[in-house]
Amino acid sequence: MNLPFKGLTWDHPRGFNALDKAGREAGQIQWHKQPLEGFESAPIAELCAAYDMVVLDHPHIGEAVAEGCLTRLETVFAADALDAIAAATIGSCFRSYEMDGSHWALPLDAASQVMAWQPAHIEQEVETWSQVAEFARLSGQVALSLAGPHAILSLMSIAASLDETLDLGNGGWIPDETCRAAFDLMQSVHAHANRAAFDQNPIGILEEMSRGDHILLCPLIYGYVNYSARSANEAVSFRNAPRARVGGRPGSILGGTGIGISAGCTITPELTAHLLWLMSPPVQTSFIPAHDGQPSARAAWSARGVNADVRDFYSATAETLETATLRPRHDGYIGFQAKASAYVRDALERRKSTSRVARDLVEMFTKSLPHPERTAT
Known part of the structure; x- marks a missing residue:
């Protein structure tokens, strides 16, 4: 199936399975994989030149902003939508993708x-x-x-x-x-x-x-x-x-990952709606964990149903996520x-x-x- 957008994430069930299923079912994004080591060190500008969306970690933001290879989220999503995501996200995950007064990635996945x-x-x-x-x-x-x-x-x-x-x-x-x-x-x-x-x-x-x-x-x-x-x-x-x-x-x-939109991506209303769907509370507390993902929504980390099948992974580590500090993010x-x-x-x-x-x-x-x-x- 030829889908309108191409994305790059990392080669692990946590980084791929939920995105892949969601992207294919919505008819929007074909997700590709790269090894974890490439995810941690590959030049972000090269990845953005080859893909419409790139899953990245917050220390890459300084390099990405300097290279001009990501799209400001404020030009894609309404302010109230971003405010809702910020309020729902655990710890500093949303803040971690902010630089120069703008946000550059949606905090899909939370980890520390x-x-x-x-x-x-x-x-x-x-x-x-x-x-x-x-x-x-x-x-x-x-x-x-x-x-x-x-x-x-x-x-x-x-x-x-x-x-x-x-x-x-x-x-x-x-x-x-x-x-x-x-x-x-x-x-x-x-x-x-x-x-x-x-x-x-x-x-x-x-x-x-x-x-x-x-x-x-x-x-x-x-x-x-x-x-x-x-x-x-x-x-x-x-x-x-x-x-x-x-x-x-x-x-x-803090670790975790966010979805950045490449500067060269031609954004459609359907893509915008799909990305907001991925960040919505029902998806974060149900679809993402059900497909091997690790959600960023605070509600998911405290939900009894989400914790029940994973030996309380989320509730046992939520305090660390809430207080985790950021890395430097300069270019x-x-x-x-x-x-x-x-x-x-x-x-x-x-x-x-x-x-x-x-x-x-x-x-x-x-x-x-x-x-x-x-x-x-």
């Missing part, structure tokens, strides 16, 4: 780094970072998610638990003292972590956790509801991200994220000093800024 664990094998309480480090030391069955961009994202999440006011979405970097303390905590866990997951992306780690008991806990990993929906012997449970102190903020960096951040993550992996292996790591990261971040005269804070 949360804790994945096997409660049947863990008897002690593991809620704070000191408890995570102690469990890693005693068990050797803790995995850190470090592949791709996830090493630096984990460092940023730990920093967000230590500094409960930290929000990187408006620019700036982690304060030096917080960065040093976060890397020190990361080192303490890494020293006793299970090495089997060192090179695996989040999907690979969750697959490992679902197949055996050699990895019992991953303190920071982007949550995938699909793994909670599996049969009991293959399911992975999720809970809020670790805190620096009991009762503190669960430290996490140049994506390159920094890749370099900084590789640097953090190397620093953990070489056991570099916390002061050197903090100094090197702030230098890398400053160099990534579009205006060299700006300094990181």
Whole structure:
């Protein structure tokens, strides 16, 4: 079937199945897939040139705005429709796609780094970072998610638990003292972590956790509801991200995805109606989760029916989603994220000093800024 529009999403049931079924049934969008790694790093302008719609993460917004490759949502949807989506969306998902006074993607999917664990094998309480480090030391069955961009994202999440006011979405970097303390905590866990997951992306780690008991806990990993929906012997449970102190903020960096409309797309009323349908409360609380998606609507995260078949994945992690902080989004951040993550992996292996790591990261971040005269804070 030749459909009028072509979209690109990522190659996982969570990213593809609901969009594919909806697009085909509406006779609107033919969705194509790319690997998760391409989703995280491919130049957004190239993707927008080839597709009418692109599923993207919020750190790409600065690059997309600089390249002029996305359409302002305010030119497509009525203000009251956008206001309704903003009010219904969990946490900062809607805000994450805002830049220069406009919004550039519809927040279809919500996620953040949360804790994945096997409660049947863990008897002690593991809620704070000191408890995570102690469990890693005693068990050797803790995995850190470090592949791709996830090493630096984990460092940023730990920093967000230590500094409960930290929000990187408006620019700036982690304060030096917080960065040093976060890397020190990361080192303490890494020293006793299970090495089997060192090179695996989040999907690979969750697959490992679902197949055996050699990895019992991953303190920071982007949550995938699909793994909670599996049969009991293959399911992975999720809970809020670790805190620096009991009762503190669960430290996490927002993920999830939005649908951006390419600047070259010829938008029709039928397409506009279809996209608004995807964001509507009934679809977010029924159709999306029923087809392997992970909705962005707050109502879905608290709905008993949505939680019933996925071991309370949503309600058990909703606090983390509500308080998750944004990444920097400037043009140049994506390159920094890749370099900084590789640097953090190397620093953990070489056991570099916390002061050197903090100094090197702030230098890398400053160099990534579009205006060299700006300094990181």
